[in-house]
Amino acid sequence: MVRTKELLFIAILFIIxxxxxxxxxxxxxxxxxxxxxxxxxxxxxxxxGAIIYLIIKVKNQHQHLTGLKxxxxxxxxxxxxxxxxxxxxxxxxxxxxxxxFEAWKLSDSExxxxxxLLKGLSFKEIAALRDTREKTVxxxxxxxxxxxGVTGRHDFxxxxxxxxxxx
Numbered sequence: 001m002v003r004t005k006e007l008l009f010i011a012i013l014f015i016i017x018x019x020x021x022x023x024x025x026x027x028x029x030x031x032x033x034x035x036x037x038x039x040x041x042x043x044x045x046x047x048x049g050a051i052i053y054l055i056i057k058v059k060n061q062h063q064h065l066t067g068l069k070x071x072x073x074x075x076x077x078x079x080x081x082x083x084x085x086x087x088x089x090x091x092x093x094x095x096x097x098x099x100x101f102e103a104w105k106l107s108d109s110e111x112x113x114x115x116x117l118l119k120g121l122s123f124k125e126i127a128a129l130r131d132t133r134e135k136t137v138x139x140x141x142x143x144x145x146x147x148x149g150v151t152g153r154h155d156f157x158x159x160x161x162x163x164x165x166x167x
Contacts, residue, residue, distance in 0.1 A: 003058055010054050017047045097160060104147040113140050118157055 024040045097118070101111045116126045123141065127134040141153070150156045 003061060006054050006058050006061075010051055010058075013047045013051045013054070017044055017051070020044045020047070100160075104144075106144060106147060110140055110144050110147075113137060114144050114156070117141060117144070117153055118160060120157075 020040050020043050024037060024044065027037055027040065097115075098111075101114060106114060112130070113126055116129065121129070123134050123137045127137045130137065145152060145156055148156055148159060150159055
């Protein structure tokens with residue numbers, strides 16, 4: 001994890017600062033050359049600057065991650081809410097379809113085929129699912145279209161989806 005690495009670097013830099021500070025104090029007491037003292041002071045200053053930079057970076061990353069987690073939580077709640085709404089809408093739409101099938105007086109067999117037609121299955125696929133001949137499915141589809149007052153598969157599907165497309 002990036003944060004763990006940065007915390008490790010902060011700890012290492014802190015050790016460097018403490019060690020160099022101790023060395024600077026010792027060298028000052030031993031009357032070391034000024035250039036050596038300036039060099040150690042520069043290392044300490046740069047290390048402290050790096051520590052400050054890393055601490056700010058870790059803090060900003062933590063805030064960013066916290067924000068992302070909040071956004072993710074909100075998105076998950078929104079998805080759950082939308083999922084519940086979609087489930088309710090599917091249920092209501094299923095009831096509308098069922099009521100319309102009953103209004104057209106479709107038999108149970110015709111209703112099953114009508115559902116497959118609305119799902120976009122071919123006559124061959126419907127025949128395979130219902131363990132019947134394709135010709136039988138075509139005949140039942142024609143009866144469904146006549147009862148619904150439409151001319152074919154596309155008009156049949158459009159009858160149910162037309163309201164969704166209107167603004």
